[in-house]
Amino acid sequence: MLSPEQNERYQARMKRKKAIVDERIAKATEERGVLILLKGNGKGKSSSALGTMARSVGHGQKCGVIQFIKGRDATGEYLFFKDHPMIDWHVMGHGFTWETQDHNEDTQAAEKAWAIAEDMLNNPEYGLVVFDEMSYPLKYKNLMVEPVVEALQARPEMQNVIITGRTMPEELMEIADTISDVKDERHAFRLGVKAQKGIEF
Template identity: 35%
Template sequence: MQIVKPPTEKPYDKSEGERRGLIIVNTGDGKGKSTAAFGLALRAHGRAKPVKIFQFMKVPTSKFGEHRSFETLGIPIEGLGDGFSWKSKDLENSALLARQGWDKVKTAILSGDYFLVVLDEVTYPISFGWIELEEVVNTLKSRPKDVHVCLTGRRCPQEIIDIADTVTEMMPIKHAFDAGIPAQRGIED
């Protein structure tokens, strides 16, 4: 490890740009995409900003750790799907749920009622062709000026990356699963 000197002067100038809603994308094959989006939701909620979280691959009755925490804090979180596609008994129904879920999401984004709308795992139904990419892009472009939207999931389409303000690609360096360690409740749920 190389020791470095801490900066003694601010390493950047204050931006003179306009404050406005951002499109934020967390993508890539590494862990932490949803976790980072949930951190944004907590930060916004801590500033008394209205937040809504939609999860495209979770069922409405999900009770993962994040659901329990957000419900306790009063942050609305809604499952829109029927679970992972490989567990689905009916992919036609999965596609229908994704389209119906998108209608709810579009309404929430365009309403202007929320400071931040999180679209967790939205890239999957887009890449499966269950949600029209063009409609997602148009909705993001048409949203009210002060609405922030955070999208998560692997293989984010380039069309969304192109209009996004901030894109982070999570890259795996090492993962416990690759060493045969199963997912841990409270860490990966």
């Protein structure tokens, strides 16, 4: 418990803080869809995109997800979201490069995924679209960045887009509104803990 004197000083400090916060809020008035990049080597990028999707669906917005890397079958997120009437979920692409070991097949898979992604970017019904691990085919040149930038810039004005992946090409960084870099400070995997259901997949 604070004493009455401490509480008074505390309140004065908080009032000053509130004035600063309120001023910042008053300055942000533009209303439009944003492009969010979630990059970096840390855990939590895809899950963050999907948590934001839950938030959008909670407000009645239709959402689309393209997974550009086909990893495990029946991940928890897929099982949870796949049948929701407001969500279109596409597991596309190929496996990780070191699993498939076939660059040309990876490219064909990436192109198919991009065709669906492009349709979503042309459709104003989608309030949010998530391109999960899209940085991956971009990095390995299975997908060119120029048409992606073009389609993102021509998308419906109120549409939000989240792209996840370790490394983002400079061209996407330039046009992004929000960029979070998720840094791996520690990971249970390196402590010897097996990847587990409900946490990693």
